[in-house]
Amino acid sequence: MTRTTHAVAATLTELASMDAGTLIRHLGASPAGLTSLERDARLSRHGRNRIAGADGPRWTGRLLRCVRSPFVGLLLGLDLVLALTANIAGAVTVGVMVLVGVLLRCWQEHRSDQAAKRLRALVATTATVARRGSRSPRRFAGPPGTVTTELPVELLVPGDVVHLKAGDLVPADCRLLTANNLVVEQATLSGESLPVRKTVTTDHIAGNVLDSPVFCFLGSTVVGGSATAVVVGTGAETYLGAIAERLTQPDRDADAGMRSVSWTLIRFTLVLAPIVLAVSGLTHGDWAEAALFAVSVAVGLTPEMLPVIVTTNLAKGAVELSERQVIVKRLRAVHEFGQLDVLCVDKTGTLTDDRITLEHTDDRTLELAYLNSALQTGLRNPFDRAVIDAVEPDHRLILEAGWRLVDELPFDHERRRMSVIVRDTEGRHLLVTKGAVDHAQAEHGTRVLGLWCKEIEPREIYQLADEDGAELVGHLFFRDPPKESAATAIQQLTELGVRIVVVTGDNERVARKVCRDIGIPDATVHARATPPRKAEIVRELKEAGHTVGFLGDGVNDALALREADLAISVGGAVPVARDIAEVILLHKDLTVLAQGVLAGRRTFANTMKYVKLTASSNFGNVLSVLAAAVFLPFLPMLPVQLLVQNLAYDVAQLAIPWDGVDREQVSSPRKWAGGDLARFMLLVGPLSSLFDLVLFAAMSHYDPATFQTGWFVEGLLSQLLIVHVIRTQRRSRAALPVIVATAAAAAIGLALPFTGLFGLVQLPATYFPWLAATLVGYCALVQAVKTFYVRKFATWL
Numbered sequence: 081m082t083r084t085t086h087a088v089a090a091t092l093t094e095l096a097s098m099d100a101g102t103l104i105r106h107l108g109a110s111p112a113g114l115t116s117l118e119r120d121a122r123l124s125r126h127g128r129n130r131i132a133g134a135d136g137p138r139w140t141g142r143l144l145r146c147v148r149s150p151f152v153g154l155l156l157g158l159d160l161v162l163a164l165t166a167n168i169a170g171a172v173t174v175g176v177m178v179l180v181g182v183l184l185r186c187w188q189e190h191r192s193d194q195a196a197k198r199l200r201a202l203v204a205t206t207a208t209v210a211r212r213g214s215r216s217p218r219r220f221a222g223p224p225g226t227v228t229t230e231l232p233v234e235l236l237v238p239g240d241v242v243h244l245k246a247g248d249l250v251p252a253d254c255r256l257l258t259a260n261n262l263v264v265e266q267a268t269l270s271g272e273s274l275p276v277r278k279t280v281t282t283d284h285i286a287g288n289v290l291d292s293p294v295f296c297f298l299g300s301t302v303v304g305g306s307a308t309a310v311v312v313g314t315g316a317e318t319y320l321g322a323i324a325e326r327l328t329q330p331d332r333d334a335d336a337g338m339r340s341v342s343w344t345l346i347r348f349t350l351v352l353a354p355i356v357l358a359v360s361g362l363t364h365g366d367w368a369e370a371a372l373f374a375v376s377v378a379v380g381l382t383p384e385m386l387p388v389i390v391t392t393n394l395a396k397g398a399v400e401l402s403e404r405q406v407i408v409k410r411l412r413a414v415h416e417f418g419q420l421d422v423l424c425v426d427k428t429g430t431l432t433d434d435r436i437t438l439e440h441t442d443d444r445t446l447e448l449a450y451l452n453s454a455l456q457t458g459l460r461n462p463f464d465r466a467v468i469d470a471v472e473p474d475h476r477l478i479l480e481a482g483w484r485l486v487d488e489l490p491f492d493h494e495r496r497r498m499s500v501i502v503r504d505t506e507g508r509h510l511l512v513t514k515g516a517v518d519h520a521q522a523e524h525g526t527r528v529l530g531l532w533c534k535e536i537e538p539r540e541i542y543q544l545a546d547e548d549g550a551e552l553v554g555h556l557f558f559r560d561p562p563k564e565s566a567a568t569a570i571q572q573l574t575e576l577g578v579r580i581v582v583v584t585g586d587n588e589r590v591a592r593k594v595c596r597d598i599g600i601p602d603a604t605v606h607a608r609a610t611p612p613r614k615a616e617i618v619r620e621l622k623e624a625g626h627t628v629g630f631l632g633d634g635v636n637d638a639l640a641l642r643e644a645d646l647a648i649s650v651g652g653a654v655p656v657a658r659d660i661a662e663v664i665l666l667h668k669d670l671t672v673l674a675q676g677v678l679a680g681r682r683t684f685a686n687t688m689k690y691v692k693l694t695a696s697s698n699f700g701n702v703l704s705v706l707a708a709a710v711f712l713p714f715l716p717m718l719p720v721q722l723l724v725q726n727l728a729y730d731v732a733q734l735a736i737p738w739d740g741v742d743r744e745q746v747s748s749p750r751k752w753a754g755g756d757l758a759r760f761m762l763l764v765g766p767l768s769s770l771f772d773l774v775l776f777a778a779m780s781h782y783d784p785a786t787f788q789t790g791w792f793v794e795g796l797l798s799q800l801l802i803v804h805v806i807r808t809q810r811r812s813r814a815a816l817p818v819i820v821a822t823a824a825a826a827a828i829g830l831a832l833p834f835t836g837l838f839g840l841v842q843l844p845a846t847y848f849p850w851l852a853a854t855l856v857g858y859c860a861l862v863q864a865v866k867t868f869y870v871r872k873f874a875t876w877l
């Protein structure tokens with residue numbers, strides 16, 4: 081049975097309010113465990129205790145999902161056209177493009193399944209379980225007569241009673257029945273930077289179910305103490321299992337922007353191709369030739385080199401990022417970098433060093449704190465390690481040589497402190513206590529512990545009451561210091577129009593203090609965020625129209641990474657986060673993200689150059705074809721000539737990825753927009769038709785072959801020349817590869833009439849003055865329209 085994290089949380093909230101006896105009765109269980117018959121019956125009802133990802137969807141289903149794409153449909157239609165026009169090489173090329181694209185998407189969905197499988201590494205293989213009616217000789221810390229056995233975790237069912245001890249992986253979602261100084265590490269689920277103490281105290285959960293001290297969750301680890309617990313959820317009915325179920329859902333529609341552009345091109349083709357067919361057929365009476373010409377026009381209207389241009393652009397961007405220690409696992413992520421306008425980050429390890437440090441304190445307080453932290457025999461938490469690290473190695477040796485541990489009063493949840501009793505070389509005994517305090521500094525996001533001390537008489541047994549009367553020596557102030565590069569990175573991203581949203585499982589005051597320290601006092605902070613809440617935050621931002629990136633490295637980040645437009649992780653992340661991520665930072669440094677944004681925007685800008693240039697130019701050609709078909713007694717250009725012209729232009733555009741871009745094109749997020757493309761086509765496309773008509777009038781006395789050759793040359797040269805006018809908002813020179821490519825294509829276009837190929841013939845000398853005037857006039861008009869367009873819409877490409 082598939083359940084959401086919200087449903088699991090709701091069930092746990094209900095169970096949290098029950099006392100142990102009521103809970104056992106509710107589960108139909110016994111403190112002594114289940115019998116084999118009871119377990120078998122429940123196993124058939126609930127299924128095995130396995131999380132999703134063991135068995136992915138059938139390959140046929142995955143393949144069908146990947147084929148359902150308008151762009152795939154567009155390419156398949158183009159492939160059919162090429163096959164019908166006997167362009168075998170072109171048909172094979174486009175077919176390979178479709179196959180590679182579909183297989184890549186299938187592979188990405190397969191990787192999502194693998195990410196879910198990675199979660200299984202967090203699950204134990206066996207568990208110590210109470211067996212009622214078993215003859216096993218092992219005794220269990222439960223009711224008299226209870227015995228235990230080691231049971232495969234997959235066979236656990238709700239109602240099983242398990243025993244937990246330090247070092248165990250929690251085998252299912254469990255409610256505690258007994259607990260002895262139990263401390264659990266659940267950062268992979270909650271994001272809490274410190275281990276949490278668990279108790280049997282019955283409570284009502286008001287907010288985050290992960291904060292409840294009465295539950296231990298599948299995927300967490302026992303780091304101290306021991307407990308008995310009753311299983312309340314297994315498999316998909318666990319919190320971790322619900323996360324895994326979400327990860328195996330079909331991949332999100334990551335190419336919505338590309339879809340809108342594809343549909344815009346499809347609509348223009350579906351409208352114009354039938355019109356060309358009707359006009360040509362009615363005018364000339366040869367419907368077979370008109371049909372062939374119409375499909376050639378459809379091919380000409382479609383930028384069939386778009387997949388190649390896009391892939392080349394993305395690959396170039398990925399190589400550029402790899403030089404900055406950023407590994408791009410999915411090429412489309414480069415485009416997402418360019419569109420990014422919101423970046424969600426965790427606090428711990430992203431904005432901070434993920435390292436608790438002790439701020440300056442007086443020498444006596446530090447020495448006593450060291451004795452408490454270094455000489456205790458219990459679990460050392462990050463605060464203890466920070467205290468130890470704050471003392472110079474030589475001084476540590478002096479302190480340890482001068483003091484010996486006599487006894488200790490371990491930490492417990494009620495008093496929130498622990499004490500050690502130490503003796504110096506002269507026989508003096510001190511009680512040193514370290515624990516939580518209510519202090520004003522906590523309001524500023526600094527974690528504060530108090531330190532108390534008193535001299536105590538030696539005795540055989542020390543009690544908690546011995547802590548009474550201890551004198552407050554001082555306070556210990558701890559912080560997770562910001563990364564040195566964080567402030568610079570945040571400033572760079574902000575200047576690029578990327579808003580930072582902090583999403584953390586940690587304390588809000590601490591998170592806001594870190595944000596202030598690195599210069600983002602107005603940052604949006606979502607603290608104590610559960611895994612599903614993190615995903616909800618990302619989804620809400622996307623629904624508001626943002627392109628959202630998420631940087632995470634834990635299991636608790638998996639759902640948000642899956643939901644984000646751009647999933648970013650780090651080399652040291654847990655395997656599930658690395659599997660989901662599309663971008664891996666080899667160094668957890670936000671400054672490289674700013675470089676990624678710039679690379680993505682350059683890539684996007686160059687891709688849109690090709691799309692807008694080609695679509696508008698081809699649209700203008702179609703309008704010219706319609707006009708010529710009405711007034712001319714013959715086809716204005718042969719179908720093969722139209723295809724050759726389109727191919728020569730497209731091959732020249734392969735240099736676009738190496739072109740430079742204007743500063744305006746990378747200063748703000750850029751997004752695919754079918755509506756913007758349509759507006760650009762409708763405004764710029766007809767400009768070429770105006771000058772085509774002028775040239776048609778000048779060539780009206782030519783024979784059909786000369787007319788067709790003349791328009792072939794003018795059409796190709798105008799497309800190539802206008803690239804240098806349209807390609808940027810400002811008047812900047814094209815990169816050398818673009819200049820060379822367009823010059824070479826122009827030279828080929830001028831040379832082809834001399835070869836007699838494709839029905840082309842040599843042009844008369846009187847043609848070339850008209851050609852020069854047409855090209856100059858066309859470029860001047862486009863430049864004027866560009867100036868108007870930029871003033872009206874504040875953008876160009």
